[in-house]
Amino acid sequence: MNVSSAAPVLDIANLRIAFGMRAEPVRGLSLSIHRGETHCLVGESGCGKSVSALSVMNLLAKGATRSADHIRFHQQDLLKLSEREMARLRGDKIAMIFQEPMTSLNPAYTIGSQMAEVLERHRRAPRRQALEKAADLLARVGVTAPGMRLGQYPHQLSGGLRQRVMIAMALMCDPELLIADEPTTALDVTVQAQILRLLLELQQERGLALLMITHDLGVVARMANRVSVMYAGQVVESGPVQPLFAAPSHPYTRGLLACIPVPGNGQSAAPLGSIPGTVPRLAPGFTGCGFHDRCLHATPDCTGAIPTQSPSQGHDYLCRLTPGWTKEAA
Amino acid sequence: MTIAIEVTNLHRRFEQRGRVVRAVDGVNFTVNTGEVLGIVGESGCGKSTLARLIMGLLPPSEGGVLVEGRALAGMDRRERARLIQPIFQDPFSSLNPRQRIRDIVELPLAAQGHLSASVRRARVTEILGRVGISPDMAERLPAQLSGGQRQRVAIARALVLQPRIVVCDEPTSALDVSVQAQILNLLAELRRELNLTLLFISHNLAVVEHIATNVAVMYLGRIVEQAPSAELFRAPAHPYTQALLASVLTPEPGLGIPDVGLGPTAPDPSNIPRGCRFHPRCPKAFADCAVTTPEMRGHERHGAECLLVADQPDAVKTAGQLLLG
Numbered sequence: 001m002n003v004s005s006a007a008p009v010l011d012i013a014n015l016r017i018a019f020g021m022r023a024e025p026v027r028g029l030s031l032s033i034h035r036g037e038t039h040c041l042v043g044e045s046g047c048g049k050s051v052s053a054l055s056v057m058n059l060l061a062k063g064a065t066r067s068a069d070h071i072r073f074h075q076q077d078l079l080k081l082s083e084r085e086m087a088r089l090r091g092d093k094i095a096m097i098f099q100e101p102m103t104s105l106n107p108a109y110t111i112g113s114q115m116a117e118v119l120e121r122h123r124r125a126p127r128r129q130a131l132e133k134a135a136d137l138l139a140r141v142g143v144t145a146p147g148m149r150l151g152q153y154p155h156q157l158s159g160g161l162r163q164r165v166m167i168a169m170a171l172m173c174d175p176e177l178l179i180a181d182e183p184t185t186a187l188d189v190t191v192q193a194q195i196l197r198l199l200l201e202l203q204q205e206r207g208l209a210l211l212m213i214t215h216d217l218g219v220v221a222r223m224a225n226r227v228s229v230m231y232a233g234q235v236v237e238s239g240p241v242q243p244l245f246a247a248p249s250h251p252y253t254r255g256l257l258a259c260i261p262v263p264g265n266g267q268s269a270a271p272l273g274s275i276p277g278t279v280p281r282l283a284p285g286f287t288g289c290g291f292h293d294r295c296l297h298a299t300p301d302c303t304g305a306i307p308t309q310s311p312s313q314g315h316d317y318l319c320r321l322t323p324g325w326t327k328e329a330a
Numbered sequence: 331m332t333i334a335i336e337v338t339n340l341h342r343r344f345e346q347r348g349r350v351v352r353a354v355d356g357v358n359f360t361v362n363t364g365e366v367l368g369i370v371g372e373s374g375c376g377k378s379t380l381a382r383l384i385m386g387l388l389p390p391s392e393g394g395v396l397v398e399g400r401a402l403a404g405m406d407r408r409e410r411a412r413l414i415q416p417i418f419q420d421p422f423s424s425l426n427p428r429q430r431i432r433d434i435v436e437l438p439l440a441a442q443g444h445l446s447a448s449v450r451r452a453r454v455t456e457i458l459g460r461v462g463i464s465p466d467m468a469e470r471l472p473a474q475l476s477g478g479q480r481q482r483v484a485i486a487r488a489l490v491l492q493p494r495i496v497v498c499d500e501p502t503s504a505l506d507v508s509v510q511a512q513i514l515n516l517l518a519e520l521r522r523e524l525n526l527t528l529l530f531i532s533h534n535l536a537v538v539e540h541i542a543t544n545v546a547v548m549y550l551g552r553i554v555e556q557a558p559s560a561e562l563f564r565a566p567a568h569p570y571t572q573a574l575l576a577s578v579l580t581p582e583p584g585l586g587i588p589d590v591g592l593g594p595t596a597p598d599p600s601n602i603p604r605g606c607r608f609h610p611r612c613p614k615a616f617a618d619c620a621v622t623t624p625e626m627r628g629h630e631r632h633g634a635e636c637l638l639v640a641d642q643p644d645a646v647k648t649a650g651q652l653l654l655g
Contacts, residue, residue, distance in 0.1 A: 045506055193579070193589075196579075215506060218578070221583045245583045258511075261540035263535065263563070274515060275508040278478070
C-alpha cells in the first residue's frame, strides 16, 4: 500500500501546550499520519508524549492550554470544533486506548454495558445489536468465551484481558484513527506480542491510522513506519523507521538506544550506556536545545537557535551537529 | 563455594473465596554466594510470593528456606534484617512520604538498637554517597526526588545494614530506560564490590540476561526451567522459555512481531491443569502431556520440566556441551 499518496488522516502543525506560565510541556510538535500507517512517538516520561495525545482528543486537564497552526483530522480542523462536535468524534472516528486498563474501565459497570454504550451513543444502535458487535470484537481480539465476558466486571478480568477489552471497545465504531498510549507497557511480553500482532492485523484489514505512544524502542522498531523521538516537548528526531534505527543522529536518540540491554549479548561486565540527569521542565519562552544540559556534545552555541539537519530523505533531527558527526566522533 | 539460599520443596497456598490458589507449588533451588539468580515469568506466576517467602515476610505452607545454612522461620527479625534485605518495584510507595531521606535510610540501623547516633549518621552518609545521593538531597522528602533518585535511596536503605543477600523485586520496572540503565549499573557495581548475592525478579528478559548469572523460569508456581544465564538464553529447552524468549522485541526494524503460539488463555493458579501445567498453552503439547506430570530432567545444571526434554536427549546433550565448551 502506498501510504503517502493521499492527504494525511491526522496532521498536527506546531502544537504547543502550556500549564499557565509555569511549564510548557509541548513546544511546537508537528507530525502527520496517513491511512494504514503507524507513527510511533517515543521518549521518556515527562517528554510530552501523553499530553500531546490527550490534546488531539481535547482531553487536557483544566489549566492546560493548547495552541497550534492546525490539528487536522482529514480536512477538519479539530481546534475549531465545539466540545459537542468533538464528543461526537471521540470513540467514533477517533478512538484512544489508554495505558491503564484498570483505571480507564468503569469498575461499576459490566464489560458488555461499557462496550455497548459506545455504539448506542454514536450510532443509536439498539442494545442487542451493540452487544452482538461487542461479542464479535471480543472474539476478534482473542478473548475466549466473549458472551460470558460481556456479563463480567473489569475486576474479574486479568490485565491482558482488560487491555484486549480496551482495544475491542476502541474498535466498536470502526475508527479511522487510533491513538494508543503505551497500550502494552503494563503487560507481559507474551501478551504484548499477541496484542501488537492484533493491532497490525487490524491495521492491514481496515487501513487504520495508528499513533502509538511508547518508551519501548523494541516496540517502536517492530511496529512503526515512521518514528518521532520526543524530548522536552519537541520532536528532536524523526524519520522512517529503517534509516532512523540504522543511523540514529540526535545525541538523545543515540543515548536512549545505548541504555537498553540488548538480548543475546549475555551477562556482561560492561555497564550499560546511560544519560545523566533528568528531563527538564521548561517554562514558556525557553530557547535553544532542551537537551543541552544532559548532552555530552553540548557547546555554548546550543542555547541559541538550533538548525534542522537532514541526513536522508524524510529523516530529520534538531541539532547543531551535522550529518556524519557520529563517524567523526567514533 | 558456599550456599547463600537453599529452597526445598517450597509451597504457599492462599484461600480465596473457597478456592485454593497455589501461588508457589513446589519450588527447589540453591543460590551460591556472589551469584545473581534471575527469576522470570509472567504476572501471576508466583514470583513475588516466592520473594516474600525467601525474605521471611510470609510463612510457607510447606517446605522451607535456608539462608546461609539457617532456617528463616523463627529467626529474630533484627538478625534477619542483617542477612537479607529487599528492594521493591515502586520507589513511590516504598518510601515513607513524611520522612526525610536521611531518616528513611537510618531507620534499619536505629532498629538494630545498639548503634550510637554518631555511628548511624556516619554510616548513612557513607552509603548515600556510595549510591550517588548528595548530602543536600539527604535532607529532602521522597516527593522532592525523581524516580531514579528514589530507587537509589531504596538501594541505600537495603544496603545500610551490610546484608549478604538482596532480593530485588522488579527494581527497574517503574523507571525510564535511561534511569533503568543507571540503576542496573549501580547494582552490578555494588554486587561486585560487596560480594552480594542477588535474587533478581523481573519480567524483562533482556534486563535479566544482562545482570543474572543463573536464571529460573517460573510458570504457575513452579520453576519449569533453570540454567546458567548464558546457556538458558542460547539454548532454552522448555517450550515456555522458548515462547518467552521469542516474545522479546529487540530494537531491530523489519523483523515484525513474532507469533508466540501460546493462545489467549491466561494461566489460573487456582485451577492448575493436570499433567504438565503448561500443556493447554503449549504449541508442542502431545497426548501424554495432559496425563503425565514431568519432572525436572536434563543436565545437572540445566534442567527443564518437560516431557520433550527426555524425548530429545540430544537437545540436552548439546546444552551440556555448551557448558563444558
